Amino acid sequence: MAEMAIELRGIDKRFGAVHANRDVTLTIAKGSIHGIIGENGAGKSTLMSILYGYYQADSGSIAINGKPVRIRNSHDAIALGIGMVHQHFMLVDNFTVLENIILGAEGGFVLKGGMDQARAHLSKLNQDYSLDVNPDAIVGELGVGLQQRVEILKALYRGADILILDEPTAVLTPQEADHLFRILQALKAQGKTVILITHKLREVMDVTDAVTVMRAGAVVGNVQTADVSKEILADLMVGRKVNMQVEKQVRAAGAPVLQVRDLSLVDNRGVKLLDKLNFEVRAGEVVGIAGVSGNGQSELMEVLAGMTEASEGVILYKGQDISRLKGKLPRPALLRQMGIGHVPEDRSREGLIKSFSNFENGILGYHRDPALQGKGLYHRVKLVERMQSFIQQFDIRPADPLLRVGQLSGGNQQKVVLAREIHSNPDLLLVGQPTRGVDIGAIEFIHKRLIQLRDEGKAILLVSVELDEILALSDRVVVMAGGKITGEMPASEATPTSLGLLMGGH
Numbered sequence: 242m243a244e245m246a247i248e249l250r251g252i253d254k255r256f257g258a259v260h261a262n263r264d265v266t267l268t269i270a271k272g273s274i275h276g277i278i279g280e281n282g283a284g285k286s287t288l289m290s291i292l293y294g295y296y297q298a299d300s301g302s303i304a305i306n307g308k309p310v311r312i313r314n315s316h317d318a319i320a321l322g323i324g325m326v327h328q329h330f331m332l333v334d335n336f337t338v339l340e341n342i343i344l345g346a347e348g349g350f351v352l353k354g355g356m357d358q359a360r361a362h363l364s365k366l367n368q369d370y371s372l373d374v375n376p377d378a379i380v381g382e383l384g385v386g387l388q389q390r391v392e393i394l395k396a397l398y399r400g401a402d403i404l405i406l407d408e409p410t411a412v413l414t415p416q417e418a419d420h421l422f423r424i425l426q427a428l429k430a431q432g433k434t435v436i437l438i439t440h441k442l443r444e445v446m447d448v449t450d451a452v453t454v455m456r457a458g459a460v461v462g463n464v465q466t467a468d469v470s471k472e473i474l475a476d477l478m479v480g481r482k483v484n485m486q487v488e489k490q491v492r493a494a495g496a497p498v499l500q501v502r503d504l505s506l507v508d509n510r511g512v513k514l515l516d517k518l519n520f521e522v523r524a525g526e527v528v529g530i531a532g533v534s535g536n537g538q539s540e541l542m543e544v545l546a547g548m549t550e551a552s553e554g555v556i557l558y559k560g561q562d563i564s565r566l567k568g569k570l571p572r573p574a575l576l577r578q579m580g581i582g583h584v585p586e587d588r589s590r591e592g593l594i595k596s597f598s599n600f601e602n603g604i605l606g607y608h609r610d611p612a613l614q615g616k617g618l619y620h621r622v623k624l625v626e627r628m629q630s631f632i633q634q635f636d637i638r639p640a641d642p643l644l645r646v647g648q649l650s651g652g653n654q655q656k657v658v659l660a661r662e663i664h665s666n667p668d669l670l671l672v673g674q675p676t677r678g679v680d681i682g683a684i685e686f687i688h689k690r691l692i693q694l695r696d697e698g699k700a701i702l703l704v705s706v707e708l709d710e711i712l713a714l715s716d717r718v719v720v721m722a723g724g725k726i727t728g729e730m731p732a733s734e735a736t737p738t739s740l741g742l743l744m745g746g747h
């Protein structure tokens with residue numbers, strides 16, 4: 242029988258009324274890549290946080306390499322050879338890669354043998370696992386894909402034999418994801434054990450040896466990947482058939498709602514982030530912006546949503562120039578009042594206030610609406626009822642309007658933002674990465690809602706790094722590379738290959 246790297250037995254964990262892990266038993270063979278999948282809020286991150294010492298289980302036991310252990314904090318976990326790569330990286334931006342890796346590595350090579358030895362060790366790890374990271378690069382200047390590899394290096398440098406990755410590909414381009422999977426295969430070949438939490442069933446099928454499926458805190462399946470299909474996994478996860486195809490009728494677009502003319506943005510170092518963009522979005526139309534992340538899409542959304550002012554060019558909304566709008570309120574608030582909704586790419590920083598409750602987050606950005614005011618400040622009952630209806634429509638879990646948003650799982654936080662913006666019934670909806678970190682059942686629902694909005698005659702501008710999503714939802718596709726538009730075509734004529742070439746700037 243295969244040797245077990247990890248044995249979790251009867252793990253149980255509650256957060257107040259929420260039963261996050263229910264009697265979870267899970268064994269992972271040494272030298273394997275093990276997938277953990279499940280709907281948003283199924284308890285995946287909680288289970289991994291218990292393994293990494295962030296949380297203590299209420300009951301249950303853990304054994305590592307056959308030995309019973311107690312993991313009280315992440316130091317214990319690291320000492321046992323467990324490393325974790327989080328969704329939000331924990332790196333110091335203005336330090337070099339080498340400095341970041343040495344930082345906090347107690348009893349590390351700095352003390353024993355100085356920088357040179359640390360550098361030599363790093364370079365060996367870099368080579369063994371084809372990480373291709375420059376030790377002298379400043380971390381803040383690296384793209385997300387490379388920053389993630391720095392996190393992997395950091396874990397390996399601390400002697401990790403077991404590596405936990407929490408939705409690592411959510412922020413990666415397809416090419417970066419491929420590179421990551423090659424690294425994971427190299428880790429496996431060296432006898433390391435990898436745990437991969439993901440919502441992408443294709444990845445599970447491609448790289449894992451075995452999969453655990455969780456639902457509502459419990460394990461509902463433990464299977465060898467070779468024995469199952471994507472459809473079987475989807476069924477197990479959601480407990481019903483999921484339609485992964487978006488149903489969409491062809492429909493004629495109406496009048497232009499958003500017109501962007503010669504729009505440019507130059508940063509304070511003189512770098513052109515957006516270079517003379519021209520495009521429009523009509524009523525009843527979804528325009529998808531495809532591109533490798535970091536090619537100006539985020540800046541474009543920020544300018545359109547009024548968070549950054551354009552350096553040159555004009556933005557017309559229903560014929561009115563909104564590019565330099567001024568008023569008593571900040572520009573994003575003015576634009577919201579005019580009917581422009583915005584689902585920001587980074588929900589944590591720009592979409593929510595984590596320490597506020599669900600119902601308070603349900604009105605963020607719309608909190609000046611007189612209909613929501615009561616005798617005191619706000620009409621609390623109205624706010625709670627409003628959140629109740631979001632919860633019901635978007636199946637937000639746990640179904641508690643009073644809970645702090647920070648206590649929801651990532652995918653459920655995303656649903657809070659989407660529910661709020663769609664509820665405002667915008668004439669133009671700007672959506673960035675609407676399904677990042679969202680489970681397949683919820684993706685199906687969000688895609689349906691966006692198409693419904695389009696069918697009601699609304700204009701939608703979609704930015705997504707998921708080409709499948711761009712192709713499934715868009716009527717027209719605009720491709721960006723290096724801050725420029727490199728192509729535009731009806732979605733019916735776009736293929737992953739043609740888009741891929743344009744995304745590369747060809």
Ligand SMILES: Nc1ncnc2c1ncn2[C@@H]1O[C@H](COP(=O)(O)OP(=O)(O)OP(=O)(O)O)[C@@H](O)[C@H]1O
Pocket residue numbers: 256259260261279280281282283284285286287288638639648649650651652653678680
């Ligand atoms: N610190 C906390 N306080 C209260 N409740 C929490 C806390 N952390 C998690 N929960 C709850 O525990 C449940 C499991 O959440 P968890 O983050 O483990 O889910 P997940 O499967 O990782 O979801 P996702 O795919 O959306 O990331 C959820 O209902 C969540 O709201």
